[in-house]
Amino acid sequence: MKKNLFQNMKKTSRKNLVTYLICFSFFAAVRIMGATDNLTRHFSSLLVPICINVILAVSLNLVIGFLGELSLGHAGFMSVGAYAGCLFAIKFKEILPAAVRLPLAMLVGGMVAALFGLLVGIPVLRLKGDYLAIVTLAFGEILRSVIINLNFTGGASGLKGTPQDATFTAGFAAVILTLFVILNLADSKHGRAIMSLRENAIAASSVGINANGYKLMVFSLSAFFAGIAGVLYGSSVSILSASTFDYNKSIEILVMVVLGGMGSIRGSVIAAALITILPESMRALADYRMLIYALALIVMMILGTSEKFMLLRHALSPRRLLSKAVKHFRYKKEGQNNG
Amino acid sequence: MNFLSNLISGLSLGSIYALIALGYTMVYGIAKMLNFAHGDIIMVGAFTCVVFITNMGMHPAVGVLASVVVCVVVGVLVERIAYKPLRSAPPLSVLITAIGVSYFLQSLAQLIFGTNQKSFPKFISLSPITIGQLTIKGESVVTMAVTVVIMAALTLFISKTRMGKAMRAVSEDKQAAELMGISVNRTITITFAIGSALASVAGSFYGLTYGFVGPYSGSMPGIKAFVAAVFGGIGSIPGAMLGGILLGVIENMAKAYISTELSDAIVFGVLIAVLLVKPTGLLGKKTNEKV
Amino acid sequence: MADRTMVPFPSNAIVPRKDADKRPVLEAHHLGIDFGGLTAVEDFNLTIGRSEIAGLIGPNGAGKTTVFNLLTSVYQPTRGTILLDGYDTKGKNSFQVNKMGIARTFQNIRLFANMSVLDNVKVGLHNKIKTSFPASLTHFFGYSQAEKAADRKALELLDFFSMADMRDMPAGALPYGDQRRLEIVRALATQPKILLLDEPAAGMNPSETARLMENIRRIRDEFDIAVLLIEHDMNLVMGICEGICVLNYGRVIAKGTPRQIKSNPKVIEAYLGKKAEGKNA
Numbered sequence: 024m025k026k027n028l029f030q031n032m033k034k035t036s037r038k039n040l041v042t043y044l045i046c047f048s049f050f051a052a053v054r055i056m057g058a059t060d061n062l063t064r065h066f067s068s069l070l071v072p073i074c075i076n077v078i079l080a081v082s083l084n085l086v087i088g089f090l091g092e093l094s095l096g097h098a099g100f101m102s103v104g105a106y107a108g109c110l111f112a113i114k115f116k117e118i119l120p121a122a123v124r125l126p127l128a129m130l131v132g133g134m135v136a137a138l139f140g141l142l143v144g145i146p147v148l149r150l151k152g153d154y155l156a157i158v159t160l161a162f163g164e165i166l167r168s169v170i171i172n173l174n175f176t177g178g179a180s181g182l183k184g185t186p187q188d189a190t191f192t193a194g195f196a197a198v199i200l201t202l203f204v205i206l207n208l209a210d211s212k213h214g215r216a217i218m219s220l221r222e223n224a225i226a227a228s229s230v231g232i233n234a235n236g237y238k239l240m241v242f243s244l245s246a247f248f249a250g251i252a253g254v255l256y257g258s259s260v261s262i263l264s265a266s267t268f269d270y271n272k273s274i275e276i277l278v279m280v281v282l283g284g285m286g287s288i289r290g291s292v293i294a295a296a297l298i299t300i301l302p303e304s305m306r307a308l309a310d311y312r313m314l315i316y317a318l319a320l321i322v323m324m325i326l327g328t329s330e331k332f333m334l335l336r337h338a339l340s341p342r343r344l345l346s347k348a349v350k351h352f353r354y355k356k357e358g359q360n361n362g
Numbered sequence: 363m364n365f366l367s368n369l370i371s372g373l374s375l376g377s378i379y380a381l382i383a384l385g386y387t388m389v390y391g392i393a394k395m396l397n398f399a400h401g402d403i404i405m406v407g408a409f410t411c412v413v414f415i416t417n418m419g420m421h422p423a424v425g426v427l428a429s430v431v432v433c434v435v436v437g438v439l440v441e442r443i444a445y446k447p448l449r450s451a452p453p454l455s456v457l458i459t460a461i462g463v464s465y466f467l468q469s470l471a472q473l474i475f476g477t478n479q480k481s482f483p484k485f486i487s488l489s490p491i492t493i494g495q496l497t498i499k500g501e502s503v504v505t506m507a508v509t510v511v512i513m514a515a516l517t518l519f520i521s522k523t524r525m526g527k528a529m530r531a532v533s534e535d536k537q538a539a540e541l542m543g544i545s546v547n548r549t550i551t552i553t554f555a556i557g558s559a560l561a562s563v564a565g566s567f568y569g570l571t572y573g574f575v576g577p578y579s580g581s582m583p584g585i586k587a588f589v590a591a592v593f594g595g596i597g598s599i600p601g602a603m604l605g606g607i608l609l610g611v612i613e614n615m616a617k618a619y620i621s622t623e624l625s626d627a628i629v630f631g632v633l634i635a636v637l638l639v640k641p642t643g644l645l646g647k648k649t650n651e652k653v
Numbered sequence: 654m655a656d657r658t659m660v661p662f663p664s665n666a667i668v669p670r671k672d673a674d675k676r677p678v679l680e681a682h683h684l685g686i687d688f689g690g691l692t693a694v695e696d697f698n699l700t701i702g703r704s705e706i707a708g709l710i711g712p713n714g715a716g717k718t719t720v721f722n723l724l725t726s727v728y729q730p731t732r733g734t735i736l737l738d739g740y741d742t743k744g745k746n747s748f749q750v751n752k753m754g755i756a757r758t759f760q761n762i763r764l765f766a767n768m769s770v771l772d773n774v775k776v777g778l779h780n781k782i783k784t785s786f787p788a789s790l791t792h793f794f795g796y797s798q799a800e801k802a803a804d805r806k807a808l809e810l811l812d813f814f815s816m817a818d819m820r821d822m823p824a825g826a827l828p829y830g831d832q833r834r835l836e837i838v839r840a841l842a843t844q845p846k847i848l849l850l851d852e853p854a855a856g857m858n859p860s861e862t863a864r865l866m867e868n869i870r871r872i873r874d875e876f877d878i879a880v881l882l883i884e885h886d887m888n889l890v891m892g893i894c895e896g897i898c899v900l901n902y903g904r905v906i907a908k909g910t911p912r913q914i915k916s917n918p919k920v921i922e923a924y925l926g927k928k929a930e931g932k933n934a
Contacts, residue, residue: 093457146638152453153396157588158637161630164585168627204790211789211796212775212782212803215768219776222765228747229725229757230843231780270581274465281458313469320462321444328451 035210042202042289049296050195067191071259073299074194075252078201080279080295081288082248085205087277088286089214090241091221093156095273096143097249099163100136102268104250106176108132109185109257116186125188129197129254136250139166140243147242148235151224163273170265181264182257189259197255198292201248206288208244217241278316281323366496368618369611374502376610377509378571381564382587383594383602384516385557391533391597392553395453398460399440401584402467403558407433407565408482408575409471415483422485430562436467437558438551446547464581471577479576482569505567512560513603520599529553533597582626586613589633595646604644676739678703678847678879679755684723684733693719694903697733701847701896706873706880708890710914711900712923717883718760720900721849724881725757726750738846752780754846758836758853760883766825770816773824773835774807777842781806810838813875814868830861834868841876848872850882854889862886866893891915899923 032040053070056062079097086094108128115124143162147155170176177183208214217237219227228234257263279298283290302312382404389397410432414425444463448456488500520526531539532549540546568583569575586609594605609629616628636643677700684697694716701707709717722728724735726747735742742750756777765773775782782803788794811817814834819827824835833853840848853869854862866889873880884890890897891911899907899914901923907914914920 087454091454093454095461146634149641150637153390153457154592154637154641156457157396157585157592158634160585161589161633165627165630168624172621172623207790207792211792211800212779212784213786213789215772215776216779218768218772219765222767223763225727225747226759226763226765226839227776229727229751229759229763230777230839231748231751232776233746233748274461277458277461285454310473311469313465314473317462317464317466317469321459321466324451324455324459324462325444325447328448328455 033210038289039206039210042206042292043199045289046195046198046202046292053191069299070191071189071194071255073296074191074198075255075259076276076279076295076299077198077292078248078252078255079276080283080291081198081201081205082245082252083276084280084283084285084288084291085208085217085245085248086241087280088284088291089209089217089221090238092147092151092238093277094159094242094245095156095270095277096159096161096163096166097245097276098268098270098272099159099166100139100246100249101253101256101272102166102170102265103139103253104132104136104246105253105257105263105268106170106182107135107250108254109182109263110175112186112188112254112258113182113184116184121186121188124186125193125254125258128188128258129251132254132257133247133250136253137243137247140246141239143246144239144242148238160270160273163268163270167265167268176265177263179265181262183262185257185260185263187258187261189255194255197251201251202288202292204244205248209288213237213240275316278320281320364618367498368614370496370498371502372611372614373607374499374505374571374610375614376590376607377506378564378567378583378606379587379590379610380603380606381509381512381560381567382583383591383606384513384599385561386588386591387594387596387599387602388529388553388557390591391599392529393445393550395445395456396460396588397445397554397557398457398584399463399467400557400561401582401587402464402471402580403433403437403561404565404568404583405471405575405577405580406436406467407562408569408579409475409480410562411566411569412480412482412575415485416480422483425485426563426566429566430559433558433562433565434555437554437561441551441554446550464584468577468581475577477577479574479579482573482575484570484573486570501567501570505571508563508567512563516556516560517599525549525552586626586629589629592633592643593636595643598643598645598647601643601645676703677701677736678705678738679724679881680736681720681724682734682736684720684730684735686719686723686728686731692903694723694900697723697900697903697905699898699905701879701881703846703879704873704877705896706869706894707882708894708897709881709883709900710885710887710890710897711906715900715923716903717900718851719903721757721851721883724750724849725755751843751845755849756840756843756845756847757849758833758840758851760851760855762832762836764824764832764835764839767823769821770811770824770827770835771804771807771820773839774810774842775803777839778803778806779843781842781844807842810842813841813871814838829856833857837868837872841872845878847879847881850880850884852883852885854884854886862889865889869893 053062057067079101083094083097086092108131111131112124112128115127119127143159147158150158171179209218216227216232219230219232220234220237224234275298279295280291282298283292283294302309308315382401385400385403386397389395389400407429410429411425414420414428415422420428440463444459445456448459486501486504488504490500491498491503520529528539528544528549529552531542531544532546536546539549564583565575565580568579587606590605590609591602592605593609594601594603609632612632613625613629616625620628679699679701681697681699685695686693697720699707709720711717719728723730726742726745726749729744737750737753737755740753742753745753765776768776782799784796784799785794788796788799808817808820811820814837816831816834816838819831824832827835833855837848837850837853850869854865857865869880869882870893872878882890882894894911897909897911897914898905899917899920906919906923907917909917
């Protein structure tokens with residue numbers, strides 16, 4: 024049987040293509056629903072938050088899933104980016120049109136956040152595991168209290184007057200850019216170097232991988248995208264308040280990454296979208312939302328890594344189930360052909 | 363005089379941090395994990411005190427004791443259900459699980475008690491002690507006195523009893539301890555029980571000091587106590603005591619002389635500075651990964 | 654020789670080839686390290702020539718792996734100097750000394766277990782792949798050519814050990830012997846001038862060990878590099894090593910050819926204890 028183009032592609036490229044397809048079909052579906060007046064107001068209000076959360080989850084997954092370190096300060100990077108980008112947008116409110124202003128604001132926010140990523144990264148180089156996690160948490164909290172105590176950020180009452188530039192199209196473009204960069208990175212020499220550090224840092228150094236350099240790179244790149252998400256957020260709310268970016272926000276992003284599967288970009292995309300949509304759509308569950316997140320974290324970890332559940336995991340792995348189904352189908356087809 | 367009274371309230375706050383930090387450091391030393399949910403045990407302890415004393419009208423002493431029992435049960439259950447299956451799992455998974463447990467306890471408390479803070483019963487009513495111009499609150503005196511007694515008892519327990527020796531053995535080398543006939547699982551359970559009991563006592567003092575308790579009351583003192591444990595050198599019991607007390611003093615001084623809003627930022631700044639200068643903390647020892 | 658320590662390390666390329674051929678690939682002078690007051694290795698001297706196969710032996714706990722860790726900058730020596738291809742490795746990190754030309758395997762296998770066999774080798778090729786950071790992010794600017802070249806090179810290396818057909822398996826799923834071989838391939842991928850093997854035959858049966866011996870010789874001949882190995886299997890050590898260094902309690906007690914080592918009374922004593930009647934070590 025001659026293989027088609029899709030089968031000829033590298034396995035990773037094939038996987039990435041599916042991820043892009045999911046995103047574009049979602050975008051197309053929303054556009055069609057909008058054109059045919061099927062989009063509820065409630066749902067359209069969720070579109071930008073979905074984009075924000077997808078970017079946050081995908082960029083955090085770079086640290087957790089690929090580098091194998093836990094960052095609890097992602098909301099902090101988001102806030103730095105948000106303030107930098109929004110202050111920029113306010114400054115150029117009259118001068119630049121929205122179509123130029125937002126991308127530039129995102130760039131500014133991303134760059135400033137990346138700078139802070141480097142700043143956090145430097146002490147973090149000497150640490151790993153639990154220590155690293157707690158230092159990122161500490162950084163997030165420091166950033167928040169500093170922002171609240173500054174004047175030009177609007178202090179505790181928040182920053183007002185940011186032009187409301189964030190649209191679904193802009194958010195979607197930012198999502199695609201994020202995916203493009205991170206998926207490409209994962210399938211490159213730099214990406215392999217990052218993953219090798221997750222797998223075994225000593226061995227990675229022994230084959231010439233600069234562990235510190237790559238850690239810094241991952242932290243600042245991840246912060247860059249968190250900053251972009253922050254700018255999107257700041258451009259979609261009337262008051263930007265630092266108290267939004269607390270430790271709980273970081274945990275919420277962590278939940279998205281864990282539920283989607285650490286190291287799976289597609290998983291992060293889907294989990295981030297679902298976690299944004301579901302609680303808003305099921306009001307009855309709203310009270311139990313946090314409880315469900317918490318249980319999900321625990322159950323995912325126990326089922327995912329405990330030795331006891333190794334067999335269960337193997338039996339239920341989607342790949343295995345799929346290949347079983349395919350085999351079953353082929354067998355039937357061959358049976359029909361022969362008969 | 364002002365300085366002295368700030369110092370004393372700092373010592374009192376530091377005693378609470380030290381009690382919590384002991385739980386972190388013992389669990390870290392023995393189970394080699396950061397029990398992120400430890401701070402929330404404080405909240406559980408404070409809430410159970412409210413229920414037993416205010417709602418059910420128990421005698422304060424009985425109420426505090428009952429809350430200790432509840433916290434020990436919760437701590438041990440958490441260990442058994444959530445952490446035990448992950449003994450050989452990667453540290454990242456254990457940490458995420460612990461964050462999950464912390465989140466779980468908080469949201470459960472929120473479901474049961476609501477988002478609003480409850481007022482904590484003032485069951486110790488000592489009149490303030492006045493020495494010259496210096497006034498010391500009665501609660502502060504009790505907090506510091508009880509902390510000193512507990513620390514002395516704990517030090518004796520660790521150094522003199524069979525169980526204490528077992529704990530030290532497990533923290534040195536789990537496998538060797540197991541081969542010597544020490545039940546590692548039991549030792550870890552007992553460590554969690556002791557840690558939770560201390561957290562519960564800390565919870566009562568915390569409630570007494572601030573007068574209120576809410577679902578998130580445990581998270582900030584918990585994180586700060588962890589900072590204290592790292593400051594003193596994680597895994598080291600005297601380190602946790604020293605770190606806790608120093609941190610309480612630093613926080614209070616920052617509040618008094620720099621800025622109330624920035625005091626948390628300063629505490630975290632201390633953590634980062636310590637980790638940069640001496641990653642093993644004041645009294646911790648260095649461990650090398652074997653290559 | 655001593656003045657070589659003054660040579661800075663910008664790039665190996667500036668060394669004139671004819672000089673390089675004569676110079677030893679690795680020299681250790683008076684190397685020593687203390688761990689909290691305890692001396693683990695003391696006054697360790699070793700010179701390994703180009704294309705030499707050398708062995709480092711000694712009883713358990715003699716400090717053999719510590720020497721490897723010193724040579725690869727996992728630990729910084731308390732005393733002494735290491736010259737790698739003539740350049741001092743003082744103050745360099747593990748990844749830097751790897752770039753200078755030393756690669757190693759580990760006693761307790763350290764593979765990238767969840768990555769494919771091919772990717773493990775490609776991580777080894779890291780510094781040989783010419784993909785810029787922008788190229789990695791965009792997959793343009795020569796990404797495909799570089800990646801294809803890396804695939805070819807990695808498969809070529811895997812083929813050397815007839816492992817090319819395992820390319821897509823996760824490294825952690827390989828049988829034990831193959832994991833050991835993959836570690837060697839990964840180390841070779843960094844194109845070292847000297848390869849350090851830490852107990853390569855551990856856990857292997859005699860026929861596997863015989864194949865390993867053959868492979869170590871082939872590595873030396875085809876890649877034209879030096880090999881230093883730690884091994885407890887005396888048949889292997891005596892069979893392929895041209896020079897042997899014996900370590901006991903962190904000190905060198907004997908050096909020489911396999912024949913000299915076999916009959917050295919100090920070595921026999923170290924292995925069998927003082928009162929032993931000179932049996933084969």
